[in-house]
Amino acid sequence: MSPSYVSTTTTSTITTASPQTLEIDAIDDAASYVPVISSLSSVYSASALPAQEGRWASLVACFKQFYPAEDLTFIARSPGRVNLIGEHIDYSLFDVLPMAITQDVLIAVHVGDTDGKLVLNNTDPHFPSRTFNVADLKDIEIDATVHEWSNYFLAGVKGAFSLLPSAEIPSMHCVIDGRIPTGAGLSSSSAFVCASLLAIATAVKAAASPSSTTFANAVTKSDLVQSAIVSERHVGVNSGGMDQSASVFGVPGHALRVQFYPQLKASPVAFQSDDFAFVIANTLVVADKHVTGPIHYNLRVVETTVAAEILAKQCGLGPLPIRDGFGGTLRGVVEAFKARGVDMTGVMDKVKQVFSKQEGYTLAETAELLGQSELEITKKYMTRFPVRFERFQFRARALHVLDEARRVEKFCELLAHAPADRSGDDAEEKYLQDLASIMTASHKSCRALFDCSCEELDELVGLAVANGAYGSRLTGAGWGGATVSLVRKDKANDFVQCLKEEYYSKRYPGISEDKMNDAICITEPGLGSAVVVGNYSA
Numbered sequence: 001m002s003p004s005y006v007s008t009t010t011t012s013t014i015t016t017a018s019p020q021t022l023e024i025d026a027i028d029d030a031a032s033y034v035p036v037i038s039s040l041s042s043v044y045s046a047s048a049l050p051a052q053e054g055r056w057a058s059l060v061a062c063f064k065q066f067y068p069a070e071d072l073t074f075i076a077r078s079p080g081r082v083n084l085i086g087e088h089i090d091y092s093l094f095d096v097l098p099m100a101i102t103q104d105v106l107i108a109v110h111v112g113d114t115d116g117k118l119v120l121n122n123t124d125p126h127f128p129s130r131t132f133n134v135a136d137l138k139d140i141e142i143d144a145t146v147h148e149w150s151n152y153f154l155a156g157v158k159g160a161f162s163l164l165p166s167a168e169i170p171s172m173h174c175v176i177d178g179r180i181p182t183g184a185g186l187s188s189s190s191a192f193v194c195a196s197l198l199a200i201a202t203a204v205k206a207a208a209s210p211s212s213t214t215f216a217n218a219v220t221k222s223d224l225v226q227s228a229i230v231s232e233r234h235v236g237v238n239s240g241g242m243d244q245s246a247s248v249f250g251v252p253g254h255a256l257r258v259q260f261y262p263q264l265k266a267s268p269v270a271f272q273s274d275d276f277a278f279v280i281a282n283t284l285v286v287a288d289k290h291v292t293g294p295i296h297y298n299l300r301v302v303e304t305t306v307a308a309e310i311l312a313k314q315c316g317l318g319p320l321p322i323r324d325g326f327g328g329t330l331r332g333v334v335e336a337f338k339a340r341g342v343d344m345t346g347v348m349d350k351v352k353q354v355f356s357k358q359e360g361y362t363l364a365e366t367a368e369l370l371g372q373s374e375l376e377i378t379k380k381y382m383t384r385f386p387v388r389f390e391r392f393q394f395r396a397r398a399l400h401v402l403d404e405a406r407r408v409e410k411f412c413e414l415l416a417h418a419p420a421d422r423s424g425d426d427a428e429e430k431y432l433q434d435l436a437s438i439m440t441a442s443h444k445s446c447r448a449l450f451d452c453s454c455e456e457l458d459e460l461v462g463l464a465v466a467n468g469a470y471g472s473r474l475t476g477a478g479w480g481g482a483t484v485s486l487v488r489k490d491k492a493n494d495f496v497q498c499l500k501e502e503y504y505s506k507r508y509p510g511i512s513e514d515k516m517n518d519a520i521c522i523t524e525p526g527l528g529s530a531v532v533v534g535n536y537s538a
Contacts, residue, residue: 033217034198034224034248036531043077043532045252045524048102055179056106056536059123063108063175066121070110070173073206074215075536078194078529079104080180080187081246082280082484083475084255085438086408087446090242092304093260093323093331094405097269097412098242099525100250101280103186105178105195111206113171118157120150123177134169137161144236147291151235152189156196159231160204163223169200170207181518183286185476189235190243194228194529202531215531221248224529225264230324236293236385250528257412261331271525272418276432277489281464281499282519283456284508285480296479298385300450304401306381307355307394308333310369314354327381330401344406351398360391393451400449407438414438436471436486443473452478460503461485467498484523492522 037043044052056075063072079100086096118132130150132140137157144151153176160169176195180188201219209215228244245258245266254268293299305327312320312328317336320328337347354369355361367374419431443461447453457474464472464485472485487495504516 032221034219034221034529034531036216036218036533038533038535040532040537043527043530044102045526048524048526052102053537055177059106059108059175059177060536062123062177063110066175067110067173070113072536073109073111073533074202075532076107076109076195076199076202076529077104077532078191078198078247079250079526080191081243081250082186082278082482082523083242083246084278084484085411085442085473086242086404087442087474087476087478088300088304088450088452089401089404089408090258090260091301091323091329092308092401092405093329094401095257095259095408095412096242097255097257097408098246099255099523100246100528101186101523102521102526103180105176105180105188105191107195107199108175108177109199109203110173111170111203113173115171117171117173118169119173120153121175122149123175127176134171137169142234144234152192153196155193155231155234156198156200156228158234159193159197159227160200162230163197163219163227164201164204167204168207170203172200172203174199181282181482183480184282185474185478185481186280187243187247187476190228190232191247193232193235194224194244194247197228197231198224198529198531215533218531221529222264224248225266236298246528248529250526252525252527254525255415261335269412269415272415273428273431275428275489276435276470277487277492278523279464279469279485279487279492279495279499280475280482280521280523281460281485281503282482283454283460283480284504284519285454285456292479294386294388296452297477299387299389300397300452301385302381302387303392303394303397304330306366306370306377306392307351307398310366310394311350311354311398312336313370315350326384330398331405334402334405344402348399348402351395351402355395355398358395360393360395362391366392396449396451400445403445404442407442411435411438432470432486432488436469439471439473439484439486440465446474446478450478454478454480456480456507457483459507460499463499463502464495467502468495496520496522 040052040056041049080103081098081100083096083098090096116134118134120130127149138161140154142151142154178188178192180186180191182188202215205215205218225244225248229241241260242258246256249256249266251268254270257267257269259265308320308328308330311333320332323329334347363374367377414435419428453474460483461472468491469485469487472483475482475484499520500516504511
């Protein structure tokens, strides 16, 4: 049945935050600038380097084909991410635990022409060349309802004007190469926007100092993250900030605990054991939240936000801190209850009491709970990003968010303590089982309460566990995309082969080995955003 309520918008509108907005104003290592690097061995692990050297050489050759008379000034890169635990809770301001991955977006840039043009080419011929007048960029409009590849770069342009209001964007001739599967839940769009914003900020620096070849201190990591979060909303996604934080702040060998309350903060979390690995497996079901956002991603943002506002009103908590001028958050609800001596279990009980109708709530019923008119609710929550629905599922969405927040806490606690800290001969095995049980519970909650899984994700999770994974779960927004599985490192290659045979070969007969290799990989936590100058090899 088609959703019975539809809100529409033609272009995304970025609303200025109100005075109550919770400011995101500090990150660990906040003064740190995005690094400028001269060797690929500083970007990629030893195991990934051979393939990456060939890829970068191809990008440089492609750049020369597009712009034979021009020198390559620099290459900006930002990686995708895999979220280990903490799904759909970043926009409620709860902690998450992603890590940057090897797959990334590269933007090769020539700066210095005076033709006044921004030229975008892509190594993938499916994406046609685009040219813009630099003089027109400040006032350019992005139609979030049109799925156009260059919009992601233009979103970075919007962020650059916000970040550097007095700067002039120079002529830029670019070639983009992205190796993050789109719609796989690995944040390809966020990596593209981060790389674009970084490329523009670096180009501004290069144009201001044409004799320099270092481009150091073009933009801080903190500024890049904050600008990219807002920038991506120009393409119609109300991002919470996890994706951008992981892409920019990635640390080799570490996951990142990204905190959003009381301020944005990214803290590296080291893995205390070398005996396990994470395997990403793409279902090959494209989950493009820019296309399906009105019934999936954006709707979940609205449901969790409105649920928080209703809880605050019905429980007498008073006004909640506002996230980015949009509405209160479930984190705000938890903190308000905590001040009254109510723990997380008590908050979950309140959710069940307030939202007793498990079938959900119509817009009219929602208006009654909030004490507002339907028009007021629509204007406040459903015009900035379009949504379509029959009933809001406040109870299920809030319960998932609150319990998932507890799972992140437990997962981080386990990672902080090595198996050697435990007694008994089976300490390592028990350690992996405990981590895996949290991942399994997360997937069950995503499927049953947040309704963001799908048949293919559930199949891959089941096959993963049946073939030796300790635990497995969807990662990213869901509704397609990828899974992440916890396996023993010495069993990882056999595990990958089993999934190739039992999932990819059966579900996609005739699929090539190259396609399967692109779809499934053993992940390594990698470096975040960087600018590479001068030497595009090891």
